[in-house]
Each structure stands twice: as structure tokens, then as C-alpha cells.
Amino acid sequence: MKKILVVDDDTTLRTALTRYLEKRGYQVQDAASGLEAFKTFEKDPADLIVSDVLMPEMDGYEFCRRLRAIRSGQLVPFIFLSSKSDVDDRVQGHSIGADDYLIKPFEPKELLAKIEAQLERSRRTHSEIVRLMQQSKGVPAPAPTPLPLTPAEEKVFWEVIQGYTNKQIGDHLFVSPRTVQTHLSNILSKLQLENRSQLVRFAFEQGYRLPGNEHSSQPEVAEN
Numbered sequence: 188m189k190k191i192l193v194v195d196d197d198t199t200l201r202t203a204l205t206r207y208l209e210k211r212g213y214q215v216q217d218a219a220s221g222l223e224a225f226k227t228f229e230k231d232p233a234d235l236i237v238s239d240v241l242m243p244e245m246d247g248y249e250f251c252r253r254l255r256a257i258r259s260g261q262l263v264p265f266i267f268l269s270s271k272s273d274v275d276d277r278v279q280g281h282s283i284g285a286d287d288y289l290i291k292p293f294e295p296k297e298l299l300a301k302i303e304a305q306l307e308r309s310r311r312t313h314s315e316i317v318r319l320m321q322q323s324k325g326v327p328a329p330a331p332t333p334l335p336l337t338p339a340e341e342k343v344f345w346e347v348i349q350g351y352t353n354k355q356i357g358d359h360l361f362v363s364p365r366t367v368q369t370h371l372s373n374i375l376s377k378l379q380l381e382n383r384s385q386l387v388r389f390a391f392e393q394g395y396r397l398p399g400n401e402h403s404s405q406p407e408v409a410e411n
Contacts, residue, residue, distance in 0.1 A: 189306060190214045192233035194224040194250065195268070196242045202367070203290070204237070207295050208302075208386075219243075221250030232259050235306055240269035240280070248283055255284040256353040256364055262312075262384045264305035268293065282372045286382060312384040335377050343370040347383060348390040 191208055195201045196219050205215045216233060218224035222245040224238065236254070240247035247267060254260035257325070267280045270291040277288045286308075287301050334341055339360075346356040353364040360367070371383075380386050389395075 188212065188214045189234045190216065190231075191302065192216045192218065192224060192228060192236045194218045194221065194236065194238035194247065196220060196239065197322050203370075204295075204298075208299075211299060212315060213302075221247055221253075224250055225253055228254065228260060228263075229257070233263065234309075235264040235266070235302060236297030237266045237302070240267055240271050240276070245341065246281065251283045251285055252364075253354075255368070258352050261350075261352065262309070262382075264302075264309050266298070266301055266305065267300065277338070283368070284382070286291075309384070312388060316390055334395075336374060340370045340374050340377075343367055343387075344374055344390075344395075347371060347374075348387050348395065350387075 188391075191213050193201055193204050193208070193215055194217070195204070198219070201219070205217050208215050216227055216231070218227050220242045224236070225245065228236070235373070236252060238247045246252075247269065251265055251267075254263070254265065264287075265285045267285045267288045268291060269276070269288070271278050272290045274329060280288045286305055289298055289301060322411065334344060336344060342360055343356060346359060351359070353367040356362075356367045357364045375381065378386070380389055
């Protein structure tokens with residue numbers, strides 16, 4: 188049974204969503220703020236998160252940032268559910284690391300469709316990563332093409348595909364986690380990818396083996 192974490196300070200909405208999703212076969216956790224949700228996730232990670240943006244203690248944007256900064260929260264599907272409907276708000280949500288953004292008021296069946304789509308995408312991505320990792324054992328890596336990234340973005344690229352969090356990458360490169368997130372957003376945009384999991388898949392498919400892989404060394408990349 189897939190576990191969904193619903194985060195919203197509106198008790199009525201949170202309760203209604205919990206009942207709706209439970210009736211459709213999901214296990215549901217709930218939280219009234221980003222801070223409460225983050226603590227809940229650290230103790231018992233969910234398979235997907237649905238979160239409001241405007242909340243007390245910690246808003247949805249900061250919650251998403253912190254979630255993407257820990258290893259267990261990097262690849263979990265994240266859907267914003269918010270009354271903030273401006274294009275800039277949606278763009279900000281995606282740039283922080285959200286996988287989808289639904290505007291209130293909404294139809295529950297549309298949210299359910301988005302949840303199912305994200306869970307299926309997550310399943311396919313993880314299966315493909317496992318397959319590619321198994322396939323790469325004992326097989327010479329293809330010669331990858333140069334990355335269309337700046338030197339700073341290249342450094343972040345190699346750190347991300349090794350599974351490091353934004354905070355860990357920041358510590359390694361002596362920059363802030365927000366700077367790391369900015370570089371990551373630029374990388375995803377340039378490579379026409381949506382999230383970290385797709386970036387990892389891209390790296391395996393294109394032959395960018397992790398440093399230290401016995402079958403390949405880190406390729407030279409363009410410094411543009």
C-alpha cells in the first residue's frame with residue numbers, strides 16, 4: 188500500500204483529502220505545517236507528498252527545499268496544492284523541486300490522477316535506474332557527449348548523480364544549498380529534464396559513469 192503525506196493547515200481540507208485517498212486504497216499521513224511534515228517524513232518517509240504552500244511555522248516552499256536537501260527526500264514525488272495561481276508561483280514551485288502543481292479549488296479526481304501518474308513515473312524511473320545499473324556491470328561505457336554546462340554546473344552534476352544532497356554538495360563545493368539548487372535548476376533546464384531521478388537516468392543512459400566506477404572514468408566535459 189502506497190503511503191501519501193498530506194500537508195495543509197486547513198483541517199477540513201486535510202481531513203477530506205485523507206478520507207478520499209484512504210477510500211482509494213492509500214495509506215495517508217497528515218501534517219498541519221511544513222515543519223510538522225518534515226519531522227513526520229524523517230521518521231517515516233512517504234511514497235508521495237501533497238502539500239499546500241501558505242502555512243504557519245514553515246511554508247510549502249521551504250518544506251520542499253529541506254526535503255530535497257536530504258537523501259531520502261530527493262526522489263519522492265512532490266505535488267503542490269495551492270491557491271497561489273500566478274505563473275511565477277508555479278514556476279517557483281517547480282524550480283524548488285516539485286513535480287507537479289495543482290491550483291485550488293480543484294477536483295479530487297484530478298489530484299488523484301496526478302498522484303497516480305507521479306507514482307507510476309516514480310516506479311518506472313526506479314526500475315529503469317536499477318536495470319541500467321545492472322546492465323552497466325561488465326559492459327564498457329559508451330563515449331558520452333560533452334555536457335552543455337558551465338564549470339560550476341558540471342561540478343554539481345557529478346555530485347548529484349552520486350546521490351549527494353544539496354547540503355552535502357554545498358559542503359563539498361563550499362557554496363550554499365540554495366546556490367546548489369540554482370545550479371541544479373539550470374542543469375535540468377539545459378538538459379530538458381524535470382527532476383533528479385531523470386537526471387540520474389540520463390547520466391546512465393548517456394554513459395556518464397560515476398567517478399570510481401571500475402568500468403569507466405569520468406569523461407572530460409565542455410567548459411562553456
